[in-house]
Amino acid sequence: MPQAGPKLLTQIAAVHFVSHVHIMLIPALLPVLPGLLGVGFVELGVALAVFNIVSALVQAPLGYAVDRYGARKVLKAGLLLGSLSFLLLAVSPSHAVLLVAMAMAGLANGVYHPADYALLANGIEPARLGRSFSVHTFAGFLGSAVTPALFLGIASVFGTPAALVVGAVFGVAALLLISIPGSGVYQAAGPCDKGGAGSAPATGRLRVFTPMIGVLTVLFILLNLSTSAIEKFSVAALVQGQGLNLAWANTALTAFLLCSAAGVLCGGALADRTRRHGLVAALAFALAAALTTLVALGLLQGWTLVVVLGAIGLLTGIIAPSRDMLVKAAAPPGAEGKAFGLVSTGFNIGGAIGPVAFGWMLDQHLPNGVFMASVVFMLLTVLLTLTQEAYSTRRRTTEQLARLL
Template sequence: MPLPKTGLLAQVSAAHLVSHLHIMALPALLPVLPGAWGLSFVELGLALSVFNVVSALVQAPLGFAVDRFGARRLLMAGLLLGSAAFGSLAFSGHYAWLLTAMALAGIANGVYHPADYAMLSAGIDSARMGKAFSVHTFAGFVGGAIAPALLMGIASTLGVRWAFAATGLAGLLAWVFLFAGEKPALAARPASKPKTAAGGGAGVRILTPAILTLTLLYVLLSLSTNSIGSFSVSALVGGYGVNLTWANAAVTAFLFASAFGVLAGGALADRTRRHGLVAAVAFAGAAVLAALAAWGRLPDLALVLCLGATGFLTGVITPSRDMLVRAAAPPGAEGRAFGIVSTGFNIGGAVGPMLFGWLLDRGHFSGVFWAAVVFMALTVMLTLLQEHRAARAPRPLSRPAAG
């Protein structure tokens, strides 16, 4: 007997939790890796860039593979590859292998978004899609949020190698959860219709202005949130005189509050069509709070609360963002749509670490936060522009196509 719909959501969410734990593994260990492995922040930033460049290159092709060969099969393969990549760092601390492992992890990371969203789109009722997306994204944010405390705790007591071993083990546990569970029943969805793929190329029509604009939005979201989530601990300790405990508490508050912001955003996504306005208001508030943190005169507890509120507001946008992508995707092409759009995360993830690592190596610690402010402001401008275009455009068939 196939699992109920909640079983599908649990399996996909478990994989998404691990994917974000893997994404945050290297950033979480940034404060100790320079001393443990003798690397500069720029070298570590390059490793993160390799991860994201590879993900950007493979994500769209993997989206096509998901639609053709099956999302669940590729999702399980991605879990195994990611686990092997991070687990291998427990045995080798050489910089060349770090770059190789991050490239392999980047391939694995390219699977998650196309596979996850294709499975959810095929197996969850449209009326509950906003909440399902928010639970799925919440699980991912939880994976990222537990990474700093969990992996830094392991590294400080057992060493960096054991932290990477635990990262690999988490992926294996998620793989076992998918392998041992029954295969969820997915709704039969029509293959791409001839109208969708004029001339036979399903990828031709999917590169619409809406998809390309959403890809740019993902780039800006990646740059604005990763600057805080990945580099704020090093910035706070190195430039603001915040001790490591309070700095970790602040970024953990940012990440956990982001997760709960996602749940609030899921409720909004099922109740409004003004997704661009929701994003603009949330990110405008986040930009103000990030500027307050960049100012650098907040007491430790106030800093934790400030970054927590910033994270909550950045989380609110995510379900609406996912609904926009799903509405823009042709029927049966969700894997391709999310594969293409999600490359925006990787483009931002490739550019950001080099930029933020350069700022840290040159002592421009406040620049990490001011960069977040700038990228958030650009996000607000883009979403308001999209909201204006959507208000002026006729509303055709995009919402039924999501069902």
């Protein structure tokens, strides 16, 4: 199998950056979209719900499409569809078109994880795979971080439709990047991409939804719930529950997000130096749970709170590459797209459940409950990963004994 190496990683990181720009584009433009579309925030919330529901429904089927038709082809289709969704909204702004565009963008969003991870798993040498996963995840974090300021700035100067067009242009640029003949994506392509076989490899027809894949799907749900509580609701919870002013609360959240991105890069190097990925994830989340408990109890103020939330971000970021390595290890050879498609559904399920639950806590004047809920989900993650690690250790021991006999 050819190793595409740095060229492949650069291309897939750029695609993941664009995918997160597309995820954040409508949320980033929420302050200006009511004026363009003539709707309220409830209608915009419905549109965002459509995006997440469609993404949740298509992740697993698109994973099968990746292994059946080839990751490169499916990835190109996703980039094209995502770009067309925002271009359509720019030229015909209305609430009905927004709903259609969000359904299209949700379908496109379902492409990225199964296609990206399948290409990386087949094109990067195993010794560098953890670091490659970390760079891929970091690129997504970066896309999310730059989108609000960049696109609100474009909207304020050139108008909201122009910002939507620029979002579409980002997708087209990524599409052109991965269409360069002989590039990393082409070198990493499997048999379906190269046109050698009309069907997926025989290994791709193996039973993919194993108990381990089921456990990892639940793990992804818990990971989303534990971190999204802080990412999306910590500012409101700190202001309402602990009397912080908005500036300090935003500073604390910024520390969490920046350190999460740094933690992803650190976690990549760590993931390549150990096979005990479940143990790494359990230890990091146990420490994060302990620190989040301090925040929930209201024991921290000022720069101490900022530092602690930064440490929580670092710890939760560290586990991302180990999480991906666990999925890679659980996937049958040739079925990486299916496996990552299935487990990534967990992110969308968590994304649908979390905002409702955490929003209810704020409405009930239980702001510190947001942090306590995060602690509970972190502890459940620890229990799940330790159980998975024990199972994996027993399986490796059994396999070694079988080889000896």
